[in-house]
Amino acid sequence: MSDPFVFIVHVTDAPASARFYGDLLGISPAFASPRFIAFDLADRVQLAVWSGAAEVARSTPRTSEVCVALPGGPGVIDERYRAWVAKGVEVVQEPRDESFGRTFVVADPDGNLIRVAPVD
Known part of the structure; x- marks a missing residue:
């Protein structure tokens, strides 16, 4: 059995970003807390938005x-x-x-x- 994968996207406002991704992808959160919200994509694979990291500036270059x-x-x-x-x-x-x-x-x-x- 493989370990679960969680792909984390750093955001400034987790609830707002979760609404954006949920609407865009047509999915609902599987887990939600004030600063971390995860969506199940497949068995043992999630996409999460997290606003708990250092503040994310819009001007920060995106490399992924x-x-x-x-x-x-x-x-x-x-x-x-x-x-x-x-x-x-x-x-x-x-x-x-x-x-x-x-x-x-x-x-x-x-x-x-x-x-x-x-x-x-």
Whole structure:
């Protein structure tokens, strides 16, 4: 049995960020405290937002990203892009073709990057 994985995104306001991610991904928290909120993604895999670390400045460079991998080809990627733009997300990179397929990048309210790409 493998150990559980929790991918933590540092944010300034955990409840606000949890609402953002919950709405964007269509999921509800599995665990919530005032500064740490986790979402179950798969068996033993979670995505969490945490505001307990040092204050996160919007100007801090982001060197990692959460990736949502979608099956179904370029049309599905473009459809998700349009749906998220309709929600008012900040677009960092519009849809384009890369060596791994169609992709785009948006940012959460703290500037953390969220990429959408095809399933490998």
